[in-house]
Amino acid sequence: MAVWKCSECGNLVEVRCKPGKCSSCGAEKGKLIKEEAEKPPKAKKK
Numbered sequence: 573m574a575v576w577k578c579s580e581c582g583n584l585v586e587v588r589c590k591p592g593k594c595s596s597c598g599a600e601k602g603k604l605i606k607e608e609a610e611k612p613p614k615a616k617k618k
């Protein structure tokens with residue numbers, strides 16, 4: 573799951589793959605910026 577943020581209206585879009593347009597303002601996909609999904613901090617083990 574990835575979260576995309578519209579740089580036009582700030583709408584957050586949660587999708588499994590790349591979204592087409594902002595569902596809120598209809599901005600093109602170039603306006604959508606990928607955000608890191610909220611994850612609990614995880615300790616890395618080696």
Ligand SMILES: [Zn+2]
Pocket residue numbers: 578579580581582583594595596597598599
């Ligand atoms: Zn938008």
